[in-house]
Amino acid sequence: MKKVGVIGCGLMxxxxxxxxxxxxxxxxxxxxxxxxxxxxxxxxxxxxxxGKKRGKVTDExxxxxxxxxxxxxxxxxxxxxxxxIEAVTENTELKKKVFKQLSDLVRDDAILATNTSSxxxxxxxxxxxxxxxxxxxxxxxxxxxxxxVEIIRGLATTDAVMAASREFxxxxxKEPITCPDTPAFVVNKLLxxxxxxxxxxVQDGIATPxxxxxxxxxxxxxxxxxxxxxxxxxxxxxxxxxxxxxxEFREPKYASPVLLRRMVQAGRWGRKSGRGFYSYEKR
Ligand code: 3HC
Numbered sequence: 001m002k003k004v005g006v007i008g009c010g011l012m013x014x015x016x017x018x019x020x021x022x023x024x025x026x027x028x029x030x031x032x033x034x035x036x037x038x039x040x041x042x043x044x045x046x047x048x049x050x051g052k053k054r055g056k057v058t059d060e061x062x063x064x065x066x067x068x069x070x071x072x073x074x075x076x077x078x079x080x081x082x083x084x085i086e087a088v089t090e091n092t093e094l095k096k097k098v099f100k101q102l103s104d105l106v107r108d109d110a111i112l113a114t115n116t117s118s119x120x121x122x123x124x125x126x127x128x129x130x131x132x133x134x135x136x137x138x139x140x141x142x143x144x145x146x147x148x149v150e151i152i153r154g155l156a157t158t159d160a161v162m163a164a165s166r167e168f169x170x171x172x173x174k175e176p177i178t179c180p181d182t183p184a185f186v187v188n189k190l191l192x193x194x195x196x197x198x199x200x201x202v203q204d205g206i207a208t209p210x211x212x213x214x215x216x217x218x219x220x221x222x223x224x225x226x227x228x229x230x231x232x233x234x235x236x237x238x239x240x241x242x243x244x245x246x247x248e249f250r251e252p253k254y255a256s257p258v259l260l261r262r263m264v265q266a267g268r269w270g271r272k273s274g275r276g277f278y279s280y281e282k283r
Pocket of ligand 1: 046047048049050051052054056057116117139140141142144145146188191223224229233237
């Protein structure tokens with residue numbers, strides 16, 4: 001692979017584009033408008049500058065990103081890419097729309113990857129011409145630090161596409177694992193019920209958000225408490241994953257607590273909206 005396309009320059013897309021460019025791939029990242037694109041590119045710049053100050057990012061890596069990363073508001077910009085990774089909002093219809101467009105645009109031998117956290121790869125593949133070239137590549141937030149990538153095999157995905165996607169993840173310095181196309185794959189199948197339980201504890205008045213976080217950080221050595229993590233990954237993303245899992249498995253452990261749904265309805269999505277369980281406007 002030489003040229004990589006990334007659709008979406010939000011939390012995940014910007015991290016994926018950064019890691020791709022930093023590791024030597026000619027990379028183009030696409031957003032719907034200049035404003036969102038600018039914000040995403042600024043977050044990459046910010047990450048690199050902070051990384052340099054901490055001695056974690058070298059001048060060569062910053063130069064590689066400058067040289068290899070371009071951006072566009074036109075999806076046509078990815079037409080000659082060898083792999084295109086979609087990282088738009090967790091919404092099945094929106095993702096299908098993106099893949100339908102991509103399918104008409106890219107070469108027949110290009111890999112189409114989705115960074116979905118819970119939507120079926122097989123379902124998304126129903127709108128593309130070559131479902132065998134469709135795969136899941138699920139990165140974790142923050143993408144530059146988190147090593148894991150789940151490589152998800154849709155029903156039609158070929159061995160060659162699985163192997164190429166795995167190789168690509170390795171070339172980004174990641175640790176890939178492969179998973180079948182089962183709702184929420186591996187990490188979120190474990191993580192989402194844990195996050196929902198933390199919200200239930202707050203909702204039922206068992207502990208404050210701060211105490212739930214303290215408990216897991218100081219009692220179990222987790223790097224972040226579950227409520228902080230919820231704000232970090234996004235309450236909207238978590239609720240969507242929970243709903244997908246509940247619809248598929250019908251198990252109470254995947255049912256969203258009312259509080260989570262209300263907070264999402266109120267636009268308290270976490271860091272990305274400036275407020276979740278905690279406020280980020282003052283922080
Ligand atoms: N550039 C380069 N490196 C950087 C950096 C930057 N701008 N900022 C931080 N780092 C490095 C640090 O140097 C440090 O490296 P070291 O361990 O080698 O010293 C490491 O990253 C951690 O940085 P910090 O010490 O500043 O930060 P914390 O210790 O506070 O950790 C965190 C931050 C990595 C986010 C940690 O809190 C954590 O791991 N949280 C959990 C995150 C998690 O669970 N993510 C998965 C969410 S689930 C998901 O994404 C899936 C979705 O589908 C829901």
